[in-house]
Amino acid sequence: MHTELKVNGTTHKLDHDPRLTLLDALRDHLELTGSKKGCDHGQCGACTVLVNGRRVNACLSLVAMHDGDQVTTIEGLGNPENLSDLQAAFVKKDGYQCGYCTPGQIMSATGMMEEAKAGAPSHVSPDLAGEVSLDDAEIAERMSGNLCRCSAYPFIREAIAMAAEVKK
Numbered sequence: 001m002h003t004e005l006k007v008n009g010t011t012h013k014l015d016h017d018p019r020l021t022l023l024d025a026l027r028d029h030l031e032l033t034g035s036k037k038g039c040d041h042g043q044c045g046a047c048t049v050l051v052n053g054r055r056v057n058a059c060l061s062l063v064a065m066h067d068g069d070q071v072t073t074i075e076g077l078g079n080p081e082n083l084s085d086l087q088a089a090f091v092k093k094d095g096y097q098c099g100y101c102t103p104g105q106i107m108s109a110t111g112m113m114e115e116a117k118a119g120a121p122s123h124v125s126p127d128l129a130g131e132v133s134l135d136d137a138e139i140a141e142r143m144s145g146n147l148c149r150c151s152a153y154p155f156i157r158e159a160i161a162m163a164a165e166v167k168k
Helices: 022-029 085-092 102-117 136-142 153-167
Strands: 002-007 010-015 048-051 054-057 070-072
Touching: 002 022, 010 022, 022 048, 048 102, 054 102, 085 102, 085 153, 102 136, 102 153, 136 153
Parallel strands: 002 070
Antiparallel strands: 002 010, 048 054, 048 070
């Protein structure tokens, strides 16, 4: 099967088995190993990437479903010399410990911040329409699909809040 993806701004043409997941395509075929295989069941969020700007668990998504799509991985957000605001906030606030979940946390937070900016409500949003304020409860709810085995959640939420303030 053939699939064409634009990953981090570069077009890739893949010849692959139709059962290949987006995560395995990124890691094994394109050598983008920032996205992690945590649970392989969509329950931990370590594999989170953005597809056309929306959060996706790459372990649950077949690459064949994304022909022509734009995929952003952690490698596409920044690099050590030029970190994104969110990456810099994770460093400043110690929003990581072992670092295994960090790429998925950052990718999910990137997508989540755009969802909030667009006014998409969450379960804890006080209103279904209008501006969404990224307070601690709102961030915790929106990030609930991303697990951290080291329990760095307070620092992760602080980093997201810091980056959200920078973007305003």
